[in-house]
Amino acid sequence: MKDITGINPKRILVCQLRQIGDVVLSTPSVALLHRKYPDAEIHVLTEEKCAQVFDNNPAVSHVWSIVKKELRNPLKAVSFYRRVGRAGYDLVVDFQQLPRCRWVMMFCNAPVRLTYNPPWYNRLLYTNWPEFIPGGYAAKYKAGVLAPLGIEWKEERPEIFVSDAEREQARVCLESLGVSDAEPLITVDPSHRRETRRWPAEHFGKLLALITEQRPSFRFFILYGPDEKSVAETVRDFSGLGNRCVMLEKPGSLRLMAALIDRAVLHIGNCSAPRHFAVGVGTPSITIPGSSSSAWTFPSPEHVEVVPDLECQPCGKEVCERGDLACLTGLMPENVLKNVLEIV
Structure with missing residues (x-):
């Protein structure tokens, strides 16, 4: 060559x-x-x-x-x-x-x-x-x-460039859902097409309730994509937070998602695209990766993955060979809460 x-x-x-x-x-x-x-x-x-x-x-x-x-x-x-x-x-x-x-x-x-x-x-x-x-x-x-x-990567992070107009769109969206500019926001991404990378929706709901006990001023915005609305609704219902936990009637655009994550003080979710958007806009993130490896986590204290101590994790598989999805079902909301409170 x-x-x-x-x-x-x-x-x-x-x-x-x-x-x-x-x-x-x-x-x-x-x-x-x-x-x-x-x-x-x-x-x-x-x-x-x-x-x-x-x-x-x-x-x-x-x-x-x-x-x-x-x-x-x-x-x-x-x-x-x-x-x-x-x-x-x-x-x-x-x-x-x-x-x-x-x-x-x-x-x-x-x-x-x-x-x-x-x-x-x-x-x-x-x-x-x-x-x-x-x-x-x-x-x-x-x-x-x-x-x-002759090009070398020197820890440059992904970048998503959110415009002022997009930030205003996110502000108007949140205002329509009853979220004021003064309220701290956490975006939540509970969906994933692979079951081995999808933390139970009930766990997400319980986590939001636990966060509220410690940080009562926080509001939550649940993100979801096409055909994922039922998962978002389950999280909202299990949280028991009423209108403190909001979501859109239909999935928004990628640009609106970027602006909402940009507005947030923290993003919590599975190993899917929104976690990378969080890195791209400079919002701290907590990820429950399931079977995914740490190769998807930006090397920074602001971006944390929470995994249980299991010999089989990460397996990278799309089907759990153990049959119990222990890396997800066995990871309790209380374990993730500790990481949340260290950031916000």
């Missing part, structure tokens, strides 16, 4: 299609590229549901948004991938090597196409990759792909 430490690209494409949390974790790499090449345009290829992550990001000039329903027609899909690939890039950074990324690479004539160490069947699509990337925090691992450029 050729030495690329001295290149001076004028247009860069970064490919990170999904999931939302992984896209947030790519923002340090985007910032590092912008710092290294301040005069270059940086474009991002991502899925439609993730595109809002890059709103207001000063490092990003353009977002190619993949709208899946519009690309069901193979001819339209190929045309789109060709348009992206032939958009005049000098450097492409692909963090995933997913099929849609590979289609773009097939049409791409960028002289440098950088990725992680690819399997043999992908190697013709890329020009450079690091032979080894050290483990650790997930955003650090992503930034490891940039090593051939």
Whole structure:
């Protein structure tokens, strides 16, 4: 492979299609590229549901948004991938090597196409990759792909840029739910599509009640996504806090979620996208990771994960081989409360 430490690209494409949390974790790499090449345009290829992550990001000039329903027609899909690939890039950074990324690479004539160490069947699509990337925090691992450029991650955190207009939208939203500007807020994310990473909703509800006993002025905003409303309602009902625990009738946008977490003094949740938004806006967070590893936790005292002392944790599995989900069901709200009180 050729030495690329001295290149001076004028247009860069970064490919990170999904999931939302992984896209947030790519923002340090985007910032590092912008710092290294301040005069270059940086474009991002991502899925439609993730595109809002890059709103207001000063490092990003353009977002190619993949709208899946519009690309069901193979001819339209190929045309789109060709348009992206032939958009005049000098450097492409692909963090995933997913099929849609590979289609773009097939049409791409960028002289440098950088990725992680690819399997043999992908190697013709890329020009450079690091032979080894050290483990650790997930955003650090992503930034490891940039090593051939002479770029090194130095604990840069993910960044979500919330505008004043978005903060005002969050303020109006909270006001409509009876939450005043003077009341401290905790955002709560009780849902996850994997049962091995979903703390029981009843535990979340009890935790909020325990927090209120110690911090009676606090209010709680429950976040949820599509098809997750019932979990949020269970948390609210088990808390017994009435209108001190609020939620929307329908899921809000990613930008509203970011602004609400930005407004909060603490975020509590499972190992899913909102925890990364908390890091991105600078709000302290407490995560109950379940089967997830610590690689998803930003290395800072402000961002804490609470895990029981079990030999099998973290297993990374989607099905509990023990059969009792002990890393979740056995973690009592009282154990998490101690961490909360240390932060707020």
